[in-house]
Amino acid sequence: MDYKTLFVNSLHQQLGEHVNKEELEKMIEKPKRESMGDLAFPCFELAKIYRRSPKDIAHELAQKIDTPPLFAEVEAVSGYVNVFLDKNQVASDVIHDILVKKEQYGNTNIGQNQVITIDFSSPNIAKPFSMGHLRSTVIGNALALLAEKCGYQPVRINHIGDWGTQFGKLIVAYKTWGAADKVSQNPIKELLELYVRFHQEAESAPELNNQAKQWFKKLEGGDQEALSLWKWFRDESLKEFAKVYQLLDISFDSYDGEAFYNDKIDNVYKTLEEKQLLEESDGAMVVKVNNDLPPCLIKKNDGTSLYATRDLAAAIYRQERYQFTKSLYVVGNEQTLHFKQLFMVLEAMGYTWHQGLQHVPFGMLLQDGKKMSTRKGKIILLEQVLEQAIELAKNNILKKNPSLVEKDKVAHEVGIGAVIFHDLKNFRLHDIEFSLTDMLRFEGETGPYLQYTHARASSILKKCHYQPDENAAIHEIDAQAWSIIIYLLSFPDTIKYAFEGNDPSQLAKYLLELAKVFNKYYAVVRISDEDQKRPTRLALVYSVQVVLKEGLRLLGIKAPAAM
RNA sequence: GUCCCAGUAGCUCAGCUGGAUAGAGCAACAGCCUUCUAAGCUGUGGGUCGGGAGUUCGAAUCUCUCCUGGGACGCCA
Structure with a gap:
C-alpha cells in the first residue's frame, strides 16, 4: 500500500550493506515535476561511498533494481533514480480507499484516545471580541478538529480573561464616570470606552492606578460590591461573545476562566512554599526558574495574584480533572516568555506531565505595521467584519446564482468561510497586516474558491x-x-503533518492545490459524457468532493453543495 | 541594552528535516461561457531569495556576522 516502502525495499536489496532502510526512507523524495516521475532517489551521497559518479550509480541502480508490478517505469536522470508508478493501479487503490472510508479517509489513531486539552480563544471580559482573538479561535478550533481526526479526545477550553487588575480599573472607571443605563444598553461599547478613558486619565492622574489596585484587592477578597459589578460585566460580555461563537459555529467544553481558579491559588502558594521555590523580592514573591530566564512573578507586593499564579492553578486543575497527555495553549507570540516560565515552574514543582504542555504561538495582527492596542481603543470588531463578509457573499449569490435555494444559509457559510480561511492559510507565526479587502476576497486562493470547487463537484454528481x-x-x-x-493520495499525510506541527495552514494549502488541479481537470475533461469511462470519472469527482468537504470541515469551514 | 520571531516578484505569501529549470494568488495585459456553476480556466510580463562570509558534490533552506521591521524583558494579561 505504501509506495515509498516498496521503493525502499528494492533499493535496500542493492545497497543494504552501506545504507539501512531508515536512511533510505529519509533520502527518497518527491520529484519537483511530474515529468520526473513519482518517487526519486538522489545518488549524490552514495558517490562518496562507492567512489563513483552519481550518474553511474543511478544508471546501474535503475537497471538492477527489482521492480514490483506497481512500478511502471524506473529511469536514471542526472544522478537520480526516478520511479513512475502504475497510474491505473494507484488510482484504483486510492479511489477505492475513499469509496470505502468516505469522510473517514485520513483518520488515524496516533492519539490512542488520549486527552488533549486545548486552551484557545480566551477573550477578555469587558473588551470587545477583536480581530486578534479570531486567530486564537480559528487556529485552536482547527487543531481540536485535527486532534479528533488523529484519534485524540480534545477538550476545548475557553480560558476567559475575567480576572485581574483590569477589573479594578474598570470598577474605578465605572464608579467615576459610568452610568448604569448606558452600560445596560450597550455593554461592550460602554465598558470599552470606560476602559480607554481610564488609561487616558491615568496618564495625568497616576493615583487612579492605586485605586484600581485596591479595588482588585477587594474583588479578590470577596467584597460584595466589587463582586456584583464584576459579575454584571462578565455576564454582559459573555452574551456578546456567544453571538460571535454562533456566527463561527464554534463551541467549547469549558468556559472556566481565570476567576474560576481564584479559590485554587492558595494551594499553589502552599505547594510552592513546601517545595521551597518561593523567594521574596522587592516585597513580591517570585520563583527563580533558572539563570537564563527572568524570575517568574507569583504574588504582588499587595498580596494579590497574577496571571502566572492563575495559570499554574489552571494547569494543575486541568491535569487532575482531564488527565491530559497533551495540553496546548493557543496564545499570541508575545506571551512566549510567560509560557516558558510557567512550564519551567511546573517542572520545578515536580510534575512529570509538564512534558505534555505546549505553547502554540501565533503572529500578531498589525495595523500600519504596529500592534493594535485595546487601551488606546484602536480595535477592529470581529462581529462587524463577519457581518460584512456575509453581506458580500449574499450580493455575490444574487448576482451569480439568483435561483439558489437557501441563499442566506449559503451566504453565511461562504462569508464566514472566507474570513476563517484567510486566517488559516498562512503560517501561524507570521504577523498579519490587517486588510479588510484581502479578508473579504472571494477569488483566487480563498475559502470561497474551495467551497466553489466543492459545489461544482457536488453539482456534477447530483x-x-x-x-x-x-x-x-x-x-x-x-x-x-x-x-x-x-x-x-497525500491527504492522510497532510492531516498528520498539520496536526503534529500544530499547523492548520498545511491543510489549507493542500486543499488549494487539490482544488486547483481539479478545476484544471474540470476545464478540459467532460465528466458527464456518456462513455464507458464515465463511472471512473464520477468516482474521481466523488473522491475530490469528499476530501474537499472533509478538509474544509477540519478547518472549521462549511462546504455547501451549491453556491 | 539582552532575548525571541521575521525579511523570497509591485502587493500578500508557498517552498517539509539542504537536492534536478525558485512557485502560487492578487494587481496589469491578452484570450475562453449555444455543452457539467466564469466565485472558474488558459497565456504574457515581472526575482542579485535583505547584504556579506562559511560548511557542502549541491544552500532560499544549515552556521556566523551585519542591516531592517516587529515583539518580549518583575508587580498588566
Missing part, C-alpha cells in the same frame, strides 16, 4: 445521479487526472 459504489471498477483514468490522484 446531475449524474451518482451513487458511491465500493465495488465499482476503476480503469483507464485520464492522463489529466493523475495530478488529482497524487493529491488524494
Whole structure:
C-alpha cells in the first residue's frame, strides 16, 4: 500500500550493506515535476561511498533494481533514480480507499484516545471580541478538529480573561464616570470606552492606578460590591461573545476562566512554599526558574495574584480533572516568555506531565505595521467584519446564482468561510497586516474558491445521479487526472503533518492545490459524457468532493453543495 | 541594552528535516461561457531569495556576522 516502502525495499536489496532502510526512507523524495516521475532517489551521497559518479550509480541502480508490478517505469536522470508508478493501479487503490472510508479517509489513531486539552480563544471580559482573538479561535478550533481526526479526545477550553487588575480599573472607571443605563444598553461599547478613558486619565492622574489596585484587592477578597459589578460585566460580555461563537459555529467544553481558579491559588502558594521555590523580592514573591530566564512573578507586593499564579492553578486543575497527555495553549507570540516560565515552574514543582504542555504561538495582527492596542481603543470588531463578509457573499449569490435555494444559509457559510480561511492559510507565526479587502476576497486562493470547487463537484454528481459504489471498477483514468490522484493520495499525510506541527495552514494549502488541479481537470475533461469511462470519472469527482468537504470541515469551514 | 520571531516578484505569501529549470494568488495585459456553476480556466510580463562570509558534490533552506521591521524583558494579561 505504501509506495515509498516498496521503493525502499528494492533499493535496500542493492545497497543494504552501506545504507539501512531508515536512511533510505529519509533520502527518497518527491520529484519537483511530474515529468520526473513519482518517487526519486538522489545518488549524490552514495558517490562518496562507492567512489563513483552519481550518474553511474543511478544508471546501474535503475537497471538492477527489482521492480514490483506497481512500478511502471524506473529511469536514471542526472544522478537520480526516478520511479513512475502504475497510474491505473494507484488510482484504483486510492479511489477505492475513499469509496470505502468516505469522510473517514485520513483518520488515524496516533492519539490512542488520549486527552488533549486545548486552551484557545480566551477573550477578555469587558473588551470587545477583536480581530486578534479570531486567530486564537480559528487556529485552536482547527487543531481540536485535527486532534479528533488523529484519534485524540480534545477538550476545548475557553480560558476567559475575567480576572485581574483590569477589573479594578474598570470598577474605578465605572464608579467615576459610568452610568448604569448606558452600560445596560450597550455593554461592550460602554465598558470599552470606560476602559480607554481610564488609561487616558491615568496618564495625568497616576493615583487612579492605586485605586484600581485596591479595588482588585477587594474583588479578590470577596467584597460584595466589587463582586456584583464584576459579575454584571462578565455576564454582559459573555452574551456578546456567544453571538460571535454562533456566527463561527464554534463551541467549547469549558468556559472556566481565570476567576474560576481564584479559590485554587492558595494551594499553589502552599505547594510552592513546601517545595521551597518561593523567594521574596522587592516585597513580591517570585520563583527563580533558572539563570537564563527572568524570575517568574507569583504574588504582588499587595498580596494579590497574577496571571502566572492563575495559570499554574489552571494547569494543575486541568491535569487532575482531564488527565491530559497533551495540553496546548493557543496564545499570541508575545506571551512566549510567560509560557516558558510557567512550564519551567511546573517542572520545578515536580510534575512529570509538564512534558505534555505546549505553547502554540501565533503572529500578531498589525495595523500600519504596529500592534493594535485595546487601551488606546484602536480595535477592529470581529462581529462587524463577519457581518460584512456575509453581506458580500449574499450580493455575490444574487448576482451569480439568483435561483439558489437557501441563499442566506449559503451566504453565511461562504462569508464566514472566507474570513476563517484567510486566517488559516498562512503560517501561524507570521504577523498579519490587517486588510479588510484581502479578508473579504472571494477569488483566487480563498475559502470561497474551495467551497466553489466543492459545489461544482457536488453539482456534477447530483446531475449524474451518482451513487458511491465500493465495488465499482476503476480503469483507464485520464492522463489529466493523475495530478488529482497524487493529491488524494497525500491527504492522510497532510492531516498528520498539520496536526503534529500544530499547523492548520498545511491543510489549507493542500486543499488549494487539490482544488486547483481539479478545476484544471474540470476545464478540459467532460465528466458527464456518456462513455464507458464515465463511472471512473464520477468516482474521481466523488473522491475530490469528499476530501474537499472533509478538509474544509477540519478547518472549521462549511462546504455547501451549491453556491 | 539582552532575548525571541521575521525579511523570497509591485502587493500578500508557498517552498517539509539542504537536492534536478525558485512557485502560487492578487494587481496589469491578452484570450475562453449555444455543452457539467466564469466565485472558474488558459497565456504574457515581472526575482542579485535583505547584504556579506562559511560548511557542502549541491544552500532560499544549515552556521556566523551585519542591516531592517516587529515583539518580549518583575508587580498588566
